[in-house]
């Protein structure tokens with residue numbers, strides 16, 4: 484049956500040539516198969532091919548299609564198939580893909596490609612491709628079939644891992660270089676009998692703190708990644724939690740003469756205490772850091788119509804340009820790298836918040852009005868809520 488399907492020259496819209504099909508039906512009827520049976524088999528195979536998420540293209544020795552499925556038509560764009568341009572080179576421009584098919588047709592061997600970039604609807608996607616020869620019963624090659632498998636998510640995950648390792652190395656090296664440099668200076672000053680500069684020791688102490696924070700955040704993230712930390716959910720008073728965290732931060736807030744307003748419309752939330760404290764600390768710390776002296780930070784606990792508990796932290800800072808909103812929760816992503824580092828940020832605070840919210844089955848997002856401020860909203864889903 485496969486051979487029959489592959490045995491046509493100019494496929495129609497569903498990749499099947501009606502003349503070839505008629506010939507196959509005629510030939511088959513001589514062998515005792517009924518036309519209905521053949522049609523049923525054909526439809527079955529067509530449905531099967533359309534249901535496969537991979538894109539499939541089979542070519543004959545002249546590089547014209549024997550068969551392709553709907554996913555392939557989507558992959559190359561229907562236009563390239565409809566305009567009667569049926570040769571491989573007219574359907575596909577990528578030289579690696581063309582080489583893979585030619586190799587398989589000429590050498591009669593399988594050819595694999597790992598991650599070929601293909602632009603689809605203005606989106607860059609990655610496909611693996613495996614092209615294998617099609618053989619007759621006498622083993623002679625009459626074509627080749629290629630299977631395109633979408634590996635975009637895998638490729639992006641791999642890229643994120645590579646970027647992450649590079650970022651971690653860079654972030655760790657910066658404070659370590661400062662510590663090493665200033666320590667060496669003090670040692671050489673001591674050797675020369677010069678007094679130790681207090682300022683140098685301050686730099687060392689500050690950078691050691693930074694390193695400790697960074698390593699602490701990294702450890703937190705990797706524990707959450709590995710899933711070895713057990714979440715213990717409990718009923719938490721939102722008012723008590725907020726006032727405890729705000730009072731922990733009162734020195735930093737007073738130093739910038741910032742005011743915190745709390746509005747409690749949802750009195751309780753069911754969450755892991757340690758983790759929800761971390762969410763509040765990270766968001767309040769950012770609100771304070773990025774808001775100028777004298778600004779106001781508003782913390783509100785509310786319920787939406789679906790009875791999810793919403794924690795909103797709003798500031799009167801500079802705001803965050805919309806083009807950064809999607810990437811803000813990525814590890815080490817910063818709007819202004821230099822400024823964030825100067826403020827002692829690790830670049831991991833929002834990534835941790837996102838992770839914690841996901842572990843609670845919820846979400847976090849940002850809204851911002853440039854020049855007016857930012858609002859971070861954490862949503863704890865319905866099953867975790869206790870109604871007021």
Ligand code: ADP
Nearest residue numbers: 769770773817818819823828829830831832833
């Ligand atoms: P960092 O340690 O650098 O603050 P985060 O992950 O907490 O790292 O935040 C990522 C980036 O998002 C920050 O570097 C900053 O550019 C931006 N950002 C976070 N919160 C705010 C805020 N409230 N106002 C303005 N920018 C913010």
